[in-house]
Amino acid sequence: MARALDRWYRRAALVVWPRGQGVASRTEASPGWALDELTAMARAGDVARAREAARSLESFWHAAGRYADQTVLLGKALEAARELDDAQIAAMLLRPFALERLVPRARPGLRGPGGALRSAEGNPSITAARRIVDLSWTMFAGQVGPALDGPLTSRHEAWLTALGAPCSGIIAAAAQLGSTGVPEDARKLTRTAGDRAHVLAMATLRAAGAHQAGFDEPAIDCAERIRVLLAQPQRAPGDWSIELPAGCACDLCEVLGTFLLHSERRALDWPLAKDKRRHVHTRIDDAELPVRHETRRQGRPYTLVLTKTEALFERERLARGRHETDLAWLTGNC
Ligand SMILES: [Zn+2]
Known part of the structure; x- marks a missing residue:
């Protein structure tokens, strides 16, 4: 067990190490080997390192789509993707297999799902x-x-x-x-x-x-x-209300949420200890709210100064423009 793990770590270290050209070229020679390794690594409990190793394949992984036995490789890719449990890596691992290529070319008169279904009967x-x-x-x-x-x-x-x-x-x-x-x-x-x-x-x-x-x-x-x-209805000029996304129900977030939702208040001076200031920063940054936060380093505790920014209006304007473009494209009017 220990030896298997050791071998495994050495290989993994080579895969994630950019200068591990030997392993990189071995992966290019055998994508199936790389997928088996990733699955084994994740099953051995080292999911984080397996993910890291998988990401290191990205620059040449597209080549996996050119190998024989695509169905076998895709099966292995699906297995690895399940074990790694990360949507971005799953998308990366599956991308070369262009799933639509697994589909037999539609014959004339057999287009559409119904036709494909009929032709599929009994075809293993x-x-x-x-x-x-x-x-x-x-x-x-x-x-x-x-x-x-x-x-x-x-x-x-x-x-x-x-x-x-x-x-x-x-x-x-x-x-x-x-x-x-x-x-x-x-x-x-x-x-x-x-x-x-x-x-x-x-x-x-x-x-x-x-x-x-x-x-x-x-x-x-x-x-x-x-x-x-x-x-x-579009946001009225001068309507500064912002909704704080759910996620925390603490007293600080209640104060923050009330300030944000207020349609006229743009700024808040809030004397607050360091760890509390950090919690408020984190909530604002995580949700990318259009609110500037600065610390005025005077008095005890320091004062957290929050200011709603014009980006609130700009973002809504941009979103509206994008929706109009998308709708025109969907309805064939562009
Ligand atoms: Zn909170």
């Missing part, structure tokens, strides 16, 4: 491909779904936008293979309330391109959601 390779796509979706939705709750920060926006391509790949493959579970599930995902779900849905539709089979209903959902958002 299509049944296997469908199972793999179903698995991909389960893994994808299992990791992304729980992260759709909460406020949209720039970090979430970048992450969810990057997931548009793998998400659309799985949905397109499922539609072609006649899977019914995935499209239904995907629709649930695109109908999930909130800004994060909307970003993922739009990124998925953009990655799929306009008017693709399997994306009609999500496109309708998205357009409908945008219409609702655009129909909401």
